[in-house]
Amino acid sequence: MINTRIFGAELQKAGFTFFSGVPCSYLKSLINYAINNCEYVAAANEGDVVAIASGAFVGGKKAVVLMQNSGLTNAISPLSSLTYPFRIPLLGFVSLRGEFWRISILRITSLFSLSSKKGRLMKKFCTNKNTPFI
Secondary structure (H helix, E strand, O other), X not given: OOOHHHHHHHHHHOOEEEEEEOOOOOOHHHHHHHHHHOEEEEOOOHHHHHHHHHHHHHOXXXXXXXXXXXXXXXXXXXXXXXXXXXXXXXXEEEEOOOXXXXXXXXXEXXXXXXXXXXXXXXXXXXXXXXXXXX
């Protein structure tokens, strides 16, 4: 397990001081760190997360987005129509939802299964946009 205080401090050292996200029990430690030590704006959905973080970047801040893979498709529109054409860099953490035991470690992208419909879609999206993913 990663120590959130150490990890969060390293993110801050790298200049990431603005966070936006949706509620997520898997990311709660990082969300709580951001609330207590950085600027954090909660959002209603993943598309709003990307839009809020993009606005922070335009305002001069390095931004982190925190979301669940179950709503990642909500972020496709702002990712493709806002961050991509305007070259807005965002650091993203996407929690894995669903059937973890069916995922092969070699088949994970953006922390969710490539064998799922969303996984294939996001792999294609990231590849077409020349966006690095793991």
